[in-house]
Amino acid sequence: MSSPEVATPTAEAAPMPVTPAVVEPAPRKDKPRSLWTDAWYELRRKPLFVISAILITLFVLMAAVPQLFTSADPLAADLNRSLTPPDFGAWFQFGKQGQFGFDLQGADIYARTIYGARASILVGLSAVIGNMLLGGFFGILSGYLGGWTDTLLARFGDIFLGLPFVLGALVILSTFAPVQSNPSAFRITSLVILTFIALGWPSFARIMRAAVLSTKQLDYVHAAQALGARPGRVIFRHVLPNAIAPMVVVGTITLGAYIGAEATLSFLGVGLRQPVVSWGIMIGDSRQYMEAAPYMMAFPAAFLAIAVLSFVMLGDAVRDALDPKLR
Amino acid sequence: MSDIKVKTAPVLGVDGRSAGHLLEIENLHVEFRTRDGVAKVINGVSYHVDAGETLAVLGESGSGKSVTAQTIMGILDTPPGFVTNGSIRFRGKDLLTMGKDERRLVRGEGIAMVFQDALSALNPVFTVGFQIAELFRKRRGMSRADGYKRATELLDLVKIPAAKTRLKDYPHQFSGGMRQRVMIAMALALDPEVLIADEPTTALDVTVQAQIMDLLAEIRRDRNMGMILITHDLGVVADVADRIAVMYAGRIVEQADVHALYGKPCHPYTLALLDSLPRLDLKGQELNTIKGLPPNLLRIPSGCAFHPRCRMARDICSTQRPALLELGGVRSSACHFAEELYGRE
Numbered sequence: 001m002s003s004p005e006v007a008t009p010t011a012e013a014a015p016m017p018v019t020p021a022v023v024e025p026a027p028r029k030d031k032p033r034s035l036w037t038d039a040w041y042e043l044r045r046k047p048l049f050v051i052s053a054i055l056i057t058l059f060v061l062m063a064a065v066p067q068l069f070t071s072a073d074p075l076a077a078d079l080n081r082s083l084t085p086p087d088f089g090a091w092f093q094f095g096k097q098g099q100f101g102f103d104l105q106g107a108d109i110y111a112r113t114i115y116g117a118r119a120s121i122l123v124g125l126s127a128v129i130g131n132m133l134l135g136g137f138f139g140i141l142s143g144y145l146g147g148w149t150d151t152l153l154a155r156f157g158d159i160f161l162g163l164p165f166v167l168g169a170l171v172i173l174s175t176f177a178p179v180q181s182n183p184s185a186f187r188i189t190s191l192v193i194l195t196f197i198a199l200g201w202p203s204f205a206r207i208m209r210a211a212v213l214s215t216k217q218l219d220y221v222h223a224a225q226a227l228g229a230r231p232g233r234v235i236f237r238h239v240l241p242n243a244i245a246p247m248v249v250v251g252t253i254t255l256g257a258y259i260g261a262e263a264t265l266s267f268l269g270v271g272l273r274q275p276v277v278s279w280g281i282m283i284g285d286s287r288q289y290m291e292a293a294p295y296m297m298a299f300p301a302a303f304l305a306i307a308v309l310s311f312v313m314l315g316d317a318v319r320d321a322l323d324p325k326l327r
Numbered sequence: 328m329s330d331i332k333v334k335t336a337p338v339l340g341v342d343g344r345s346a347g348h349l350l351e352i353e354n355l356h357v358e359f360r361t362r363d364g365v366a367k368v369i370n371g372v373s374y375h376v377d378a379g380e381t382l383a384v385l386g387e388s389g390s391g392k393s394v395t396a397q398t399i400m401g402i403l404d405t406p407p408g409f410v411t412n413g414s415i416r417f418r419g420k421d422l423l424t425m426g427k428d429e430r431r432l433v434r435g436e437g438i439a440m441v442f443q444d445a446l447s448a449l450n451p452v453f454t455v456g457f458q459i460a461e462l463f464r465k466r467r468g469m470s471r472a473d474g475y476k477r478a479t480e481l482l483d484l485v486k487i488p489a490a491k492t493r494l495k496d497y498p499h500q501f502s503g504g505m506r507q508r509v510m511i512a513m514a515l516a517l518d519p520e521v522l523i524a525d526e527p528t529t530a531l532d533v534t535v536q537a538q539i540m541d542l543l544a545e546i547r548r549d550r551n552m553g554m555i556l557i558t559h560d561l562g563v564v565a566d567v568a569d570r571i572a573v574m575y576a577g578r579i580v581e582q583a584d585v586h587a588l589y590g591k592p593c594h595p596y597t598l599a600l601l602d603s604l605p606r607l608d609l610k611g612q613e614l615n616t617i618k619g620l621p622p623n624l625l626r627i628p629s630g631c632a633f634h635p636r637c638r639m640a641r642d643i644c645s646t647q648r649p650a651l652l653e654l655g656g657v658r659s660s661a662c663h664f665a666e667e668l669y670g671r672e
Contacts, residue, residue: 036452147406217404219448226400227462227513228434237461241452 039321049317055310062117072097072111074277082106083293100299103285112277113299119278120307123189124258127196128251135201136247139208143243144216144235150209157202166264168199173270185276192271196258207250211243218242249319256311263304279304347419348375349553350399350438350521355413357391357398357577359624360406366624368394370577371413376521376553381544383556383568383585385600387621391577392557396523399555400440401430417521435466439519441543443526445506449498455482455509456494462516481512485542504535508542515546521553522546528563540567561604565589570657573597576622576632579651583658593660593668595639631662639664 043049062069081102086109090096100109138157142150160168172195177183183191215221216239224238265271266280273281279300286296357369369391376382386392397403399415401422415422417437422430442448450458459481460474469477475494482490485508498506507527514522524543528536544567547554558564564571564585571588573581573596581594592598602615619636622628628635634644643663651661654669662668 219442219444220450222397222400222402223440223442223448223510223513224450225402226434226440227517228431228436228466230431233465237453238450242450 039318042321043317046317046320048313049321052310052313052317055306056314059117059121059307059310062114063121064118066111066114066118069114070108070111072108074107074111074115075275077105077107078102079106083289083296085293086295101293101295103282103293103296104289109282109296109299112282113279113303115277116279116282116300116303117307119189119272119276120259120262120304123192123196123262123272124255124311126193127200127258128255130193130197131200131204131254132247132251134197135204135206136208136244138201139205139247140212140235140240140243142205143209143212144231144239153205154209157205160199161202163199165199165261169195169261169265170268170270172198173265177270179269183273188272189276192262192265196261200254200258204247204250207246208243211246212239215239215243245322249315249322251315252318253312253315256308256315259304259311260308347416349377349418350555351375351414351416352395352399353414353416355395355398355415356411357394357403357408358411359408361625364625367627368408368577368624369398370627372574372577372579374572374579374582376555378520378553379547379551380569381547381554381556381567383558383564383571384574385558385561385564385571386574387559389621389624390574392559392574393525395574396440396525396555396557399438399523400434435462435517435519437519438521438523439514439517441507441510441514441522441524441527444530445503445510446498446530448510449506449513451498454495454497455501459494459509459513459516462513466517477516478512481516482509484515484546485509485512487512503531504538507531507535507539511539511542511546515550518550519552521555523555523557525557526559527556529558529560536563543567561600573600576627577624578632578661580633580662581660582651583660584656587656587658591669591671593654593658593665594662595637595664595668596633598668599636599638 066074081098082104084098084102084106086101087096087098090099097108098110100113103109103112138153142153163171173191177188177191221234221238224234229237262271262278263280263283266273266278267284267287269284271280272278282300283297283304286293286300289296351373352375353373355369355372356367359366359368372391372395374382374384384392384395394403394408397408398410399422403410410423413423417433422433425433449455453461456475456478459478460469460471463469463474463477464471467474478494479490482493487493487505487508493501493505498509501509507530511527522543527543528539531539540563543554543556546552556564556568568585571581571583571585572579573588573594575596581588581592581597583593588597589601592601596617599615599617603617605614617636622632622635628645630643630645630648631637631640632648634640637644641663647663649661649663649665651659652665653659654665658669660668
């Protein structure tokens with residue numbers, strides 16, 4: 001022991017910049033860092049994160065205010081311009097149309113691709129948030145209470161987990177929104193989201209349960225109980241903040257997967273459909289014209305792939321940042 | 328601190344009758360129901376502590392000393408742990424039979440606990456100040472600012488330099504000794520009458536150990552608290568404890584005044600423990616050890632649990648379990664030859 005317990009606090013708390021203990025306790029350079037600020041610090045310096053974050057910001061912007069990117073109406077169809085190839089001269093010229101060409105109905109593919117981001121982001125984000133809330137809730141319940149609650153919830157979740165995802169979604173969606181039917185945009189979107197939540201919550205619950213199981217045995221949870229904290233306080237203050245990281249990581253990665261799944265279902269005709277604009281629908285519409293008009297598929301498919309990739313990359317980066325062992 | 332409580336022993340119970348001791352554990356039995364069978368972790372432990380006194384509970388790992396503390400605090404993991412018999416009376420009221428809410432209020436305010444490893448006993452996602460202030464906000468209904476003010480006072484009390492700025496630090500930014508001080512501050516926050524310290528210095532290095540023990544002793548004296556000090560370190564105990572209870576395989580095998588115990592141990596296990604201490608006059612020689620291993624709690628030896636490792640063991644030891652024999656005063660020993668040992672010169 002070189003420095004006894006009476007060491008100056010600045011010397012003890014400041015390992016990085018060797019600032020001499022000045023009289024003035026100026027705003028300390030090394031602000032105390034929590035797990036999350038630490039993770040943020042780590043993330044900012046990762047190219048993988050920066051690239052995916054920029055792309056995701058772009059997609060979110062497209063979803064929120066597509067008018068920023070195009071002035072054309074994605075639903076306006078003019079058969080006169082049906083299957084017109086892309087006009088590369090129109091790129092980077094605002095106000096023009098047909099940058100990506102026109103589809104069979106004569107609608108602007110560029111406008112439709114931009115507007116398609118909204119459905120993907122909306123479905124992906126809502127489904128993941130719903131899954132986190134529902135799965136997280138049941139996960140905490142079974143992890144913290146254990147015993148019968150745990151067994152019952154686990155078996156109940158297994159029922160949903162046993163269904164192959166696409167098959168399960170096909171069954172649910174074709175039951176509640178038959179292919180021939182014509183549901184409103186709101187109805188079909190919420191149906192798709194609810195389907196994803198119904199099929200996805202058990203995996204989120206499992207992750208949460210595992211995290212809660214390991215967290216609730218830690219001393220500080222016992223210490224809180226020993227100081228007379230109510231169960232609710234123990235769960236929300238001590239267990240939840242320390243057990244949520246794995247779910248956040250899985251949530252981010254799953255978001256990409258859900259965007260892909262939404263496109264898959266829309267392609268198959270059971271997911272989103274007109275009047276909703278979605279990349280999946282566009283790819284579905286284009287499949288008979290692959291040879292004549294490859295641009296009908298190429299642009300929405302590229303956007304879809306980039307969006308999925310961005311979220312998966314973001315998830316990877318977040319996982320690395322939240323797991324100190326991987327540093 | 329202005330609000331030092333003055334307590335007098337013996338304590339009056341709720342009904343006004345003398346309720347004996349401040350905290351009294353009687354005939355406590357705890358078992359762990361595991362897949363491999365039932366492990367009898369505590370088999371009839373009785374001890375008590377009064378205001379202003381320090382009881383040291385001494386024993387090897389697995390002797391049940393920590394489980395006893397967890398049972399008192401009500402943080403025993405159930406399952407696998409179950410209390411099968413006994414009572415824990417705090418101010419005359421049995422903690423094991425009282426309602427959940429009533430018991431919750433005893434925690435922190437009546438009895439508080441200092442954990443062994445302060446790093447794992449503090450929540451890593453909140454600042455130290457937040458955690459202490461939260462106690463005051465939730466249990467005392469204080470405002471955020473008042474809570475922080477009291478937290479500063481507490482950190483001052485446990486002698487953390489620059490308490491005010493350190494409130495904003497996270498637990499991992501403290502050194503081991505400082506962290507243990509924070510832990511102690513938190514346990515003291517609600518003015519408990521009994522403080523249980525579960526191996527408070529095991530995770531610290533020797534110089535810091537002494538500082539923490541001194542701090543605990545000082546606080547105990549100032550506040551006239553009862554303290555239960557759980558440890559396996561004979562050296563730590565000698566300076567601070569008033570009484571010592573030695574545990575083995577879930578039982579108390581010897582209980583005595585600290586000087587009496589060190590002067591003349593009356594149980595072969597205590598004797599062997601003291602013999603295994605490094606001694607200056609035997610420098611260079613091999614240390615004495617207690618041969619064998621602590622018993623498997625799934626299969627506790629018949630008779631006296633210590634007999635397979637005991638130097639004095641005779642036939643009777645493997646068949647008959649010795650009762651805890653009173654040897655005058657607060658002395659007692661659970662050995663067939665206790666009187667022999669007591670009578671020796």
